[in-house]
Amino acid sequence: MSLLALDTSTEYCSCAIWRNGKILSRGELAGQRHSDILLPMIDGLLKDAGLGLGQLDGIAFGAGPGSFTGIRIACSVVQGLALGAGLPVVPVCTLEALAEQSGAERVVAALDARLDEVYVAYYRRKGDVWQAEFGPALCTIADAPAPGEPGWLGMGSGFTLLEGALGRHLGLKIASDNAQAYPEASAIARLGAAALARGEGRDAAEAQPIYLRNKVALTIEERSRLKQRA
Numbered sequence: 001m002s003l004l005a006l007d008t009s010t011e012y013c014s015c016a017i018w019r020n021g022k023i024l025s026r027g028e029l030a031g032q033r034h035s036d037i038l039l040p041m042i043d044g045l046l047k048d049a050g051l052g053l054g055q056l057d058g059i060a061f062g063a064g065p066g067s068f069t070g071i072r073i074a075c076s077v078v079q080g081l082a083l084g085a086g087l088p089v090v091p092v093c094t095l096e097a098l099a100e101q102s103g104a105e106r107v108v109a110a111l112d113a114r115l116d117e118v119y120v121a122y123y124r125r126k127g128d129v130w131q132a133e134f135g136p137a138l139c140t141i142a143d144a145p146a147p148g149e150p151g152w153l154g155m156g157s158g159f160t161l162l163e164g165a166l167g168r169h170l171g172l173k174i175a176s177d178n179a180q181a182y183p184e185a186s187a188i189a190r191l192g193a194a195a196l197a198r199g200e201g202r203d204a205a206e207a208q209p210i211y212l213r214n215k216v217a218l219t220i221e222e223r224s225r226l227k228q229r230a
Contacts, residue, residue: 002051003196004059004081005189006042008034008074009066009094010111010157012182015042017049018189024049025186034073042081053085058201060192062183063091064210065119065136066111071209078207088201090192093210095136098155099123100187102178106151110158110166111183113138118158118166119212120144128194138212141166155181 006015013034014027026045030037046053061078064071082089098109099121110120121135134145144166154172159179167174195201 001057001193001197002049002055003090003189003193004042004046004053004056005061005092005185005192006038006059006074006077007062007094007097007183007185007188008038008070008077009062009064010070010182011067012184013038013041014182014185015045016185016189017045017051018193019049019051023186023189025184025189027184032069034070038073038077042077053081053087056085056087058082058088058090058192058196060090060092060188060195061207062094062097062185062188063208064094065113065138065212066094066183068211068213075207075209079204082204082207087204088196089204089207090195090201091207091210092188092191092195093121093136094183095119095121095156096123096130096132096191097183097187098181099125099130100191101181101184102153102155104153106147106153108147108152108154108170108172110144110154110156112157112161113213116140116162118144118161120158120166122147122152130191136210136212141169144169146170147172154178157182 003018013030016025095109099107122133123130154174
């Protein structure tokens with residue numbers, strides 16, 4: 001099986017090809033240049049892999065949360081490529097990609113959401129899949145619930161916000177490399193390939209972004225979970 005993966009949810013732009021368990025990837029800090037460099041990056045990667053778009057079995061992408069413009073670019077590119085080649089798509093949460101990159105079993109994944117807020121989710125590995133124990137959610141640092149047990153690893157730019165306030169709030173020591181981590185297409189490729197193998201590929205029209213900021217209120221169940229973890 002061969003699968004293309006891409007991510008433009010942050011200032012880091014990356015793409016990867018998963019082919020029978022092996023991954024070939026490219027990436028660079030793009031700033032605001034995602035729309036200029038993504039397609040040439042994908043084209044170069046496909047040439048390196050010796051593959052044409054029609055030889056792929058699907059396309060995975062970082063669906064968000066993340067930069068509004070960035071995830072819209074990813075969705076537009078994926079829809080265009082997948083529709084043209086008749087391929088299924090696999091949306092992957094960028095926070096889950098951070099968990100996959102960590103090499104840990106329990107991960108608090110957080111991205112800077114601006115306005116002194118974070119996109120955050122707590123993941124626990126269960127066999128070959130990640131189980132979200134909280135989130136993905138958009139919240140202030142003060143509203144992020146404590147994990148409830150030691151041994152959690154923090155990943156992502158949310159831990160750089162306000163000089164590491166999230167790590168202090170949660171009682172986690174965060175390595176600088178982990179705090180600087182971006183979601184990467186290589187992790188999205190691994191998650192996407194596993195999902196595609198489970199039959200979770202979707203029609204190209206379902207390449208839609210995850211917009212947590214549109215959700216302005218927590219549900220009663222979510223508020224209850226926050227109180228229980230506080």
